[in-house]
Amino acid sequence: MEEFDHEVDAPRGATSREWEVFVREDTADPLTHVGSVSAPSADIAREQAAALFARTAVTMWVCPADETHRYQSDAATLGSGKAGDDATMSVDEMESETLRGENR
Amino acid sequence: MISVSKLLCDLDAEGDGLRYDAANESTKRQIRDEKQRRPVVVWNVTKQCNLYCDHCYAAADTEIADGELSTAEGKSLLDDLADYGAPVVLFSGGEPLVRQDLEELVTYANEVGVRPVLSTNGTLITEERAQSLKDAGLKYAGVSVDGLPERNDDFRGVDGAFEGAVQGIENCLDAGLKTGLRYTITERNAADLEGVVDLLTDVGVDRFCFYHLDYGGRGTEIVDADLTPEDRRQAVKRVCDMTREYHDRGEEIETLLVGNYADAAYLVEYAREHMSDAQAQRVYEYLRVNGGDPTGERVADVDYQGNVHLTQFWQGYSLGNVRDRSFGDIWEDESNPLLTALRNREEHLTGKCADCRYAEVCRGASRLRALTVEDDLFAPDPQCYLEEEEVHGPPPFDTGENSMAGESSAD
Ligand code: SF4
Numbered sequence: 001m002e003e004f005d006h007e008v009d010a011p012r013g014a015t016s017r018e019w020e021v022f023v024r025e026d027t028a029d030p031l032t033h034v035g036s037v038s039a040p041s042a043d044i045a046r047e048q049a050a051a052l053f054a055r056t057a058v059t060m061w062v063c064p065a066d067e068t069h070r071y072q073s074d075a076a077t078l079g080s081g082k083a084g085d086d087a088t089m090s091v092d093e094m095e096s097e098t099l100r101g102e103n104r
Numbered sequence: 105m106i107s108v109s110k111l112l113c114d115l116d117a118e119g120d121g122l123r124y125d126a127a128n129e130s131t132k133r134q135i136r137d138e139k140q141r142r143p144v145v146v147w148n149v150t151k152q153c154n155l156y157c158d159h160c161y162a163a164a165d166t167e168i169a170d171g172e173l174s175t176a177e178g179k180s181l182l183d184d185l186a187d188y189g190a191p192v193v194l195f196s197g198g199e200p201l202v203r204q205d206l207e208e209l210v211t212y213a214n215e216v217g218v219r220p221v222l223s224t225n226g227t228l229i230t231e232e233r234a235q236s237l238k239d240a241g242l243k244y245a246g247v248s249v250d251g252l253p254e255r256n257d258d259f260r261g262v263d264g265a266f267e268g269a270v271q272g273i274e275n276c277l278d279a280g281l282k283t284g285l286r287y288t289i290t291e292r293n294a295a296d297l298e299g300v301v302d303l304l305t306d307v308g309v310d311r312f313c314f315y316h317l318d319y320g321g322r323g324t325e326i327v328d329a330d331l332t333p334e335d336r337r338q339a340v341k342r343v344c345d346m347t348r349e350y351h352d353r354g355e356e357i358e359t360l361l362v363g364n365y366a367d368a369a370y371l372v373e374y375a376r377e378h379m380s381d382a383q384a385q386r387v388y389e390y391l392r393v394n395g396g397d398p399t400g401e402r403v404a405d406v407d408y409q410g411n412v413h414l415t416q417f418w419q420g421y422s423l424g425n426v427r428d429r430s431f432g433d434i435w436e437d438e439s440n441p442l443l444t445a446l447r448n449r450e451e452h453l454t455g456k457c458a459d460c461r462y463a464e465v466c467r468g469a470s471r472l473r474a475l476t477v478e479d480d481l482f483a484p485d486p487q488c489y490l491e492e493e494e495v496h497g498p499p500p501f502d503t504g505e506n507s508m509a510g511e512s513s514a515d
Contacts, residue, residue, distance in 0.1 A: 018422075023441070025441060033424075034440050034442065035421060035422050035423045035424055035440065036411070036421070036424075037420060038419065038421075039420075048421070051475060051480075051481065052421060052442050052475075052481065055441075055481070056445075070428060072428070078184075078426060078427050088150055088204070089154075089203075094154035094199075094202055094228070095154070098154050098155075098227045098262070099226075099227045099229070099230065099264075099267075099268035099269075099271045099272055100263065100267055101266070101270065101271050
């Protein structure tokens with residue numbers, strides 16, 4: 001038995017909440033994960049997902065990604081690197097590094 | 105990506121358009137093989153940016169966002185892309201230069217055999233960074249400028265952004281790095297187009313990519329600021345005219361159009377009206393092999409959190425995340441009905457696209473704009489600017505075997 005003790009806990013949302021979308025294309029089919037949509041509320045997530053999948057789906061679920069705990073049987077695909085290390089400039093650094101044509 | 109300079113200025117009677125189409129078995133096989141080609145992958149390495157542009161599809165922020173892929177994860181992603189056979193990775197953002205490990209990632213992409221290119225606002229390319237990027241093996245930098253100084257700075261939300269970008273371009277050119285312009289055409293800046301090209305050719309730039317606005321990210325707020333279809337037609341005509349004028353003067357600038365494959369249809373019409381039927385046919389043949397809008401096929405996007413998108417502009421929907429599953433597994437998973445439908449979109453297009461004579465070279469242009477404006481994934485692109493009489497009728501030339509294949513690039 002796999003332990004499924006590797007949780008993929010990095011956030012999925014880019015601009016607003018993210019919603020995992022599951023569809024069934026026929027009542028006899030399994031429910032399948034088909035990606036995620038960004039939306040501020042479940043209602044809008046439903047609209048967004050329907051615009052993409054209602055053509056063929058008979059069942060559609062939208063689940064908040066931040067409440068969807070993802071576990072792998074093995075370490076996550078990208079290895080265990082921690083999200084958001086200190087590789088990125090601070091706001092002050094960006095400000096002072098930005099060229100504005102001073103030395104042209 | 106449609107090369108205007110190639111289609112209107114370089115495709116002569118012996119040009120590669122016709123050669124490529126020589127309809128013998130071996131060429132057909134080659135065309136079928138081309139269809140298997142892997143996508144160019146845009147990787148938004150960060151959501152953070154030092155500017156605040158109105159039309160930013162990534163809705164970038166000045167603050168670091170949660171969940172950015174770390175250096176180690178980024179390298180694993182590049183391994184993943186190399187394993188899958190992605191030919192090119194386009195480092196984008198946010199502003200990719202805010203990541204101080206960018207050079208390390210560029211070096212790594214080179215090592216694993218994925219060609220690294222860059223999309224940047226240019227204002228962080230100091231002499232030192234231009235040199236370190238060149239040393240890391242960066243192959244190309246596309247620098248965004250969206251109008252003459254006043255207009256550009258207004259658009260980008262920072263005074264001096266134009267001058268800063270030009271300084272960044274000069275630093276790239278001095279370091280020996282191939283550099284081009286990215287210009288997103290909107291109602292506000294369409295008038296500046298020739299002025300910016302004149303100004304930057306003086307600086308030494310010889311490659312100009314003109315982007316149509318796609319309606320994702322912050323862009324959705326400025327759908328209203330986009331050109332009308334009529335004005336778009338004029339702007340594209342001006343790009344065509346300008347390209348030919350430069351070439352006539354012996355200045356062989358490269359000009360490209362990105363983000364609206366109705367341009368493919370228009371270029372055929374343009375060649376017919378302003379050049380010759382023979383030229384129009386060459387243009388058509390070339391574009392037919394090029395294969396129309398590449399969304400979900402020849403271009404892909406991975407955002408700063410590892411979410412995979414159908415194009416860099418389509419951030420509101422993600423196919424999956426590379427922290428859960430390899431890029432290749434996600435991209436190949438045609439149990440996703442949306443992916444399958446997009447890859448067979450000619451069966452689903454409605455309205456004037458369904459029987460458009462240019463459907464083979466255009467494929468309905470932007471599905472994202474249709475979705476955003478019409479709330480219908482397979483409606484005609486609202487920014488199609490072809491005239492009614494131009495889209496009706498049989499294909500303009502007898503083309504033999506149907507083919508959807510060809511080159512793509514996303515820089
Ligand atoms: S009608 Fe549709 S397929 Fe034809 S050129 Fe316009 S967008 Fe493209």
